[in-house]
Amino acid sequence: MAKFEMDTxxxxxxxxxxxxxxxGEIELADGDRRIRIARPAVTYAAAPMAVPAGATPVAAAPSTAPPAANDLAKHAGAVKSPMVGTAYLAPEPGKPNFVSIGDKVTAGQTVLIIEAMKTFNPIKAPKAGTVMQILIENAQPVEFGEALMIVE
Known part of the structure; x- marks a missing residue:
């Protein structure tokens, strides 16, 4: 059986x-070789909220949440996901993370890995700087172009 070469x-x-x-997905086949790329489906469901009888609903306070992920993807120091997959902050379970907030990194240094199609792909810092934010959790599914961390 010939080894299947992956053209990243x-x-x-x-x-x-x-x-x-x-x-949502693309699937191609060439003989017995097949590739399927899919985006994770995101669904949002609002949970019903019970209000006790006689209670007056209170207006929600303005949000002071951090900028949306789409806004952060435009940040000059954003490290973006080059693929759909699962992001890992450490090289393997139980090991320390590649980087933490406040760490100095060099251009080309591995800052996390993304598992896609059973292959672990190193994600490298696009420039030297300091890790200002880590925008994902360990073992979190990520999408193509999603901001993963900010390096300034």
Whole structure:
């Protein structure tokens, strides 16, 4: 059986097509070789809220939440996901994280890994600087182009 070579640039281009056309998945087949790229489905459900009889609902306070992930993806120091997969902050369970907030990093230093199609892909710092924010949790699913951390 011949070894299946993965062209990561081709996979990235497929992920870009998926994002640009707002598709849920793309699947291609060439003989017995097959590749499927899918975006995780995100569903939001509002839980019903019970208000006791006679109680007056209180207006929600304005949000002081951090900027939305889409806004952070435009940040000059954003480390973005080059693929759909599961992000890991450490090289393996029980080991220390690659980086923490406040750590100095060099351009090209591995800051996390993303598992996609049973392959662990190192994600490198695009520039030297300090890790200002880590925007994901360990073992979190991520999407193509999603901001993962901020390096300034």
């Amino acid at each position: 640039e081709f996979v990235r281009k497929l992920a870009e097509i998926l994002e640009e056309n707002d598709l």
